[in-house]
Amino acid sequence: MNKEPQVLIEQPNGRHTLYASVEQDDRTAYLYLFPAELQSKKYKMRACWLRNLLPAPEVKDLAAMHNGTAPMLQRKFCNHPDGKEPLKAELLEIVWLPEDDGAAVLYDGEILGVIPGWSLYVDEAVSYAADCTGVEGDDFLVLPLGDPETNQQYARVGEAVAFRNQWSTVEEPAWPQIQETFINCYEQQFGKMLQYFAIDNNEWPPMAMGKFEKDNVVYFLTMGASIRPMPWVSYLYNDTSAAYRRMELALAVDKNEFSEEEIMKMAESIATMADIPWRHISWLGEGHTIGSSKLPAPYESMILSSALYNGEAFALPEMYGDKVNLFWASPVTQQEREFAHRKPNGGYELLEIMIQKDATHVVKKRKAVL
Incomplete structure (x- = not known):
């Protein structure tokens, strides 16, 4: 026995x-x-x-x-x-x-x-x-x-x-340095940080989001998500995975087109998305869509893209020797999200149409692109 x-x-x-x-x-x-x-x-x-x-x-x-x-x-x-x-x-x-x-x-x-x-x-x-x-x-x-x-x-x-x-040390000596490096990078592009939000729910690793404003556009950018490489990426990209496995999220909203409450709710949706790869054993990349109940109608999801960015070029600090990708979140309608999910890489197609119709990283009110 x-x-x-x-x-x-x-x-x-x-x-x-x-x-x-x-x-x-x-x-x-x-x-x-x-x-x-x-x-x-x-x-x-x-x-x-x-x-x-x-x-x-x-x-x-x-x-x-x-x-x-x-x-x-x-x-x-x-x-x-x-x-x-x-x-x-x-x-x-x-x-x-x-x-x-x-x-x-x-x-x-x-x-x-x-x-x-x-x-x-x-x-x-x-x-x-x-x-x-x-x-x-x-x-x-x-x-x-x-x-x-x-x-x-x-x-x-x-x-x-x-x-x-x-x-594993109580002081977490690595975080203040990472934090400072990212804030400096963001401030060079978008001016002095106006507000700082902790978005890690008191869980490791430390993650935060900074609020900035420039030329009547409000910016929110995360820091700390890139401390961990994302699941799935080493399997999908093999030898080139170091270029894709770390990310931070960003949101830019035109102040003239949305209320303060609408802008803050959109920012909340970005804060909750930063931990998705580890909460769901998944990954975030170009053209991925994520549902959110915090968006003003008719939007119901965000699409992530670095290609939408049309401002002055800048690179995020490297993390553990890896490139860190910055994905800008842009709201999309249910019809647009369903279009993106119709076939593999449909998100790329949706982004191409959005860019053709003058969508950029700055969120403005727009007509559905489909």
């Missing part, structure tokens, strides 16, 4: 959308990544074999799979064919990758297993274990972690540990 698996460690990511846990029975130990209930229809649980505690089977452990128990890794693929001692809970540590969609488990400071974030987005689960020595064909549960020279997971986990350590 197999012993019921014991949870040795469990930890949620920053927004509690995913949970990482290490479980161990009398045969094996595994790292699991499983979605919270709200995400469970969109994402599946992911598993990473960590070690066998008994002598390894010669062939694939089909019996365990049929019984619904965690399978052992077969002898030819593990570096401890006769089994290893059970893991000790006090030596385990879970490290979330900065995107918050993947995790690693360390044992006494060394990487034991990794489930990369992009494993969530592919049909076949992918994971890496230090004690796996190889695979062949499709006859495997896990891939070998190998060494730092052959597997970039070492660098990713190292960056995640350094990132976590940088922000």
